[in-house]
Amino acid sequence: MMDSEKLISQLHGLKAVFDDKESELTALDREIGDGDHGVNMKRGFSAVAEKVTEGSTQEILKQTGMTLMSSIGGASGPLYGFSFVKMSEVAEDTIDSENLATILEVFAKTVGEKGKVSGGEKTMFDVISKTADLLREKGSLDLKSLQALADDTEDMVATKGRAAYFKENSKGTIDPGAQSAVYVIQALGEGVQN
Numbered sequence: 379m380m381d382s383e384k385l386i387s388q389l390h391g392l393k394a395v396f397d398d399k400e401s402e403l404t405a406l407d408r409e410i411g412d413g414d415h416g417v418n419m420k421r422g423f424s425a426v427a428e429k430v431t432e433g434s435t436q437e438i439l440k441q442t443g444m445t446l447m448s449s450i451g452g453a454s455g456p457l458y459g460f461s462f463v464k465m466s467e468v469a470e471d472t473i474d475s476e477n478l479a480t481i482l483e484v485f486a487k488t489v490g491e492k493g494k495v496s497g498g499e500k501t502m503f504d505v506i507s508k509t510a511d512l513l514r515e516k517g518s519l520d521l522k523s524l525q526a527l528a529d530d531t532e533d534m535v536a537t538k539g540r541a542a543y544f545k546e547n548s549k550g551t552i553d554p555g556a557q558s559a560v561y562v563i564q565a566l567g568e569g570v571q572n
């Protein structure tokens with residue numbers, strides 16, 4: 379169960395995660411994009427750690443979304459940002475696994491609609507939608523298994539975002555947004571489990 383305090387601590391924890399993973403995400407985005415995804419995510423969650431410090435779970439998710447929208451830029455900023463705003467609308471005061479499943483379904487739906495993307499196009503959507511399905515089916519998430527969902531994007535050909543310009547050459551690299559989505563979802567999942 380994740381109350382507002384736990385949610386804040388999990389979101390603030392993502393600042394350290396993205397400090398740590400900046401070079402990994404940048405390396406992926408250098409292969410099939412413009413090399414800024416690491417910096418983008420780091421900037422976004424540094425801003426969240428600084429600006430989102432109190433409120434109900436709904437307020438925290440909404441403020442996180444607004445902060446990500448105004449600080450990340452690029453394709454991923456509006457996708458993550460708008461998703462957190464929409465997720466705030468279905469969050470309960472204390473988030474349990476079942477509510478997290480609903481939240482992740484909204485996450486997937488929002489990215490799908492805003493990004494005009496569906497499964498197999500090599501984006502963050504692949505990780506988010508499959509995780510939502512897994513949690514709904516099984517009732518809990520094996521957080522370590524999420525990496526396999528990002529790994530699955532390696533063999534895909536990108537048809538959305540900058541990576542689509544690489545066509546067949548986008549094969550052989552994990553999608554940067556799929557990788558960052560693993561970290562975002564792991565933080566939320568961990569909050570519910572502990």
Ligand code: ADP
Nearest residue numbers: 415418452453454493495501502538539554555
């Ligand atoms: P930019 O491509 O503008 O530099 P980022 O590098 O921060 O933005 O983010 C790139 C990631 O955004 C991609 O790896 C992909 O997961 C995601 N993305 C890009 N376009 C879309 C889209 N139309 N739908 C879903 N996700 C997308």
Ligand code: MG
Nearest residue numbers: 411412414415
């Ligand atoms: Mg980029």
Ligand code: MG
Nearest residue numbers: 412414452453
């Ligand atoms: Mg960019």
